[in-house]
Amino acid sequence: MSATSFQPIAARPAPTDSRSLPAWLRRNLFGDWKTAGSTIVLGALLLWFVPQFLNWSLLQAVWAPDLKACRAAEGVGACWGVVAEKFRLIIFGRYPFGEQWRPLVATALMLAMLVASCTRPLWKPWLAVLWVVVLAVFFVLMYGNTLGLTKVETDRWGGLPLTILLATLSILMAFPIALAVALGRRSDLPAIRVFCTLYVELIRGVPLISVLFMASFMFPLFMPQGLTIDVLIRVLVGMTLFAAAYLAEVIRGGLQAIPKGQIEAAATLGLSYWQIQRKIVLPQALAMVVPSIVNSFISIFKDTSLVSIVSLYDLTGALDMAINADANWKPFKLQGYLFIALIYFIFCFSMSRYSQWVEKQVNKSKGR
Amino acid sequence: MSRFTKQWLAAALAACGLMAAAPAMAGKTLDGIKSRGQLVCGVHTGLPGFSAADSNGKWGGLDVDVCRAVAAAVLGDPEKVKYVPLTAQQRFTALQSGEIDLLSRNTTLTLTRDASLGLHGTVVTYYDGQGFIVHKKSNIKNPKQFKNQTVCVQSGTTTEKNLTDYSKANNLNIKTVVFEKEEAATAAYFAGRCISYTTDASGLASIRNKGATTPADHVILSELVSKEPLGPMVRRGDDEWFAIVKWVIYGLIEAEEYDITQAAVDQLKTSSQDPVVKRILGTGEDTGKLLGLDKDWMARALKATGHYGEIFERNVGPKSALGLPRGINNQWNKGGLMYAIPIR
């Protein structure tokens, strides 16, 4: 055997730089000919479209509430002046002009409360108490008739405060119902199970708009004579019942994810049904479905726009009213729509980001 | 907050099924109005000239004035009215359910509404007909030219059915686009989706005035295709209340015949010797007692709104923004149809 001398193989080339921006661009935009082709086509389209859009929406746009300038810029630039002109009407609806600080404060309070509820360290029992207080303050501020505030009937409430009120209140009131129904659907008692299943399936099978029609047009027929209930409350009840059915399914999903062994173990320890639910099942199940609950909140928030069809002036209804009542600004309705679309987007997008963040936290804790 | 909480409680109780007896006021509309100190009046959501709220939330218009006159007669104060803006679809349920005491919302009185909806039409306050509004540049002069055309219309109105009848009678094959909300229907017309929008002629004038960027670009066709007697409605089953509303309106009409204007009420009350005027103003026989009111009932109503002619002129007449001619809504002795059954 002849001794072989050590022959080093040729050194491999240094790994390509995959961190720097040019390298990322090269790989992600011009990786192979297909990628490069689509980049060129899409890039060209974007280069053609984006400047035009920016030009229309920003550069050539009219920002001041100046009707003449808006008319002149029609077709060239957007007229955001319509928003400037009708801002108060869009945001607050027909709420008395001089009193609009009240919905402003009330809404700010409600939003602060919503943000607080999204913060995990604050998930304590007193948060529920605080919610009751905040809602009471909200109603006192909006309705008035006490503390030297003038009375403002509910039919003049409108705009963003109404949207937020409808979404928040219906999900809050839906929660206990949903909890009961979700537990009921998993109950051993056949009658209760059947009732809860029927409720969920019936409501989930019909569109919200028909529930709202029923609430606003037909509800009075169901009530004893002479008893009239404010249309806002009727709609709120309708939305709550609707939201509860969807929320119940979300919660049921969480309940199903709890291993049966845990429940059996708890029963062996002598805990009663309610103790098991309260101490073992619900804390885990609810923590697991927080992202889905937020998602339900998002869809209810979006669904509040439907109340404009039954003549409540929420954000969508208020915009319609503000612009339809004034023929001069009517041609610029699209800009109005885009403006409220942006408001809806900001709310929904930030909530969906939050829900994704929570989901990550939950997964992280599962991974441990 | 008190009424609000009460409603909450009521809703909660009702939901629990614990509600045994309801607040009894069903038959006695008048008692209900008196005890709450407010007349609840259903009006249009926004039809300038008939009922519309200004930017301060103050309501005005012909239909609103009827509410004010009734409130003045019943409660002594025309301001004691709560206006409930209603869409075409909501109006009848709102009245049926007792949510409102009086529906004064340019509503056509028809047999079906009287007989199968549980309502009573009172007195016609505006004789109208269904008309069409078209874009001036379309050069249409007559609705018979609508062959195979698209016409926008609001659902829940008599108009929808009239249009179909008209189309059929004249073999026009008109296509309809039906909208839930009037705003949506007129917006679609103004956008050019439909060749025409159809509703009561008075409504068209109002819509052209408030909705069109340049009202002159739109023409209201002179041909009317139906009779639309508009008037307030009340619930069935309370004849006293029906009588009050009916006679307040007749009073307003008759006052015009005898020229009892808003400004002259006080003076006529002391000076007039005409037995009819005296009856109306309560200085002669006590007509109010028969209706369950006091004797000044009509004087208060007239002081609040003026007689029918004044209401008409102020809200919809030739000098108002709408500029509608008096036409058939004039007094019977001036060639119109307004013929009040005498108060005596």
Place this chain on the structure above:
Amino acid sequence: MATRSPPSKSPWSWRSRAFRGLVYQLVAFAVIALVIWFLASNTLHNMRVRGIQSGFDFLSQSAGFSIGESLFAFDSAESYWRAFLVGIVNTLRVAVAGIFLATVLGTLVGVGRFSRNALVRGLCAAYVECFRNVPVLLHLLMWYLVLTEMLPSIQDAWKFGPFFLSKGGVNFPVPIWQAGQAWAAGGVVAGVVLAWLYRRWALKRFEATGIAASMFWAPVAIVIAAGLLGWLAGGAPTLVDSPVKGEFAVENGGALTPEFLALLIGLTTYTASFIAEVVRSGIASVPAGQSEAAAALGLDRGLDIRLVMMPQALRVVIPPMTNQYLNLTKNSSLAVAIGYPDVVSIANTAMNQTGRAVECIAIVMAVYLTLSLLTSAFMNWYNARVAIKER
């Protein structure tokens, strides 16, 4: 020490679980019955007192109103139940078309989020975020506004060949039904049968010899060819009903109204953004290793997707997809806001003409419930087909 016997287990006790369960159920039953009784007796009482008529007898009366668009001819003299039928067909029309288009668009966007091209990824993500965070009603109103405001008036409709585009919608030519077309239809049917036979043969051959044959394009080609042959055999009828511009309207031909288009586009783009997320999570649920393994076995990308990725992803995708289909169907009820005569819109008109509010709402609810159940049943059947077959 006395032995203690175990406590006698009586089958029945006041404190037993079974008894408590029974009591709970009885209470629940009583409460619900009471609520229903309360509502029903109020309703009946109210209707009686106010002389409101009730009952479904109105369905056979003449409707008296016309409907703007319908797939089959509807005359105002026909009965209410025909009017409801028109509404239901209109709802189905927009729902079926919407479901199909939204699935295509949503799948494209969902797959696009895994593109190697960062631009495509970014655009798809932006699409999803922009469309799903805005209420669907706003989508519909905006599309309707764009279609009715921005397009030219009917008098100066844009013309693309035989197509017209204007505020009156899209007008397009439709072939006139002739005897020759029966041949074409027959050809298509024969093509479908042939394609099915071909597929069976190809599968058998693949299992026997391992030679793969085209399983998608070849059958499609067969169907098209057979249809063409049938059409030629029928004498190649080319008569079409083309739209022509009249004085005020575009007449003849087929037409899609702006209401239908706005509803279809709005529902499609909105639902597609949700379907894209469903598809994305489906694909993401298949571990990357599976793809790599497939590649290592020599499967190309197409086969990898068809045989490895799809069957696994579909299992995750189908239940949420069903929900999206149901949502689309239910959201089509927002047609009332833009004047499309769907079943809700017809019901509202009927409700106003006859005053039968309870009956009309009941019909609407029954229609949607049936649609929901049918969709669920179909998707459950499909789900069972693609579910893991455990042997």
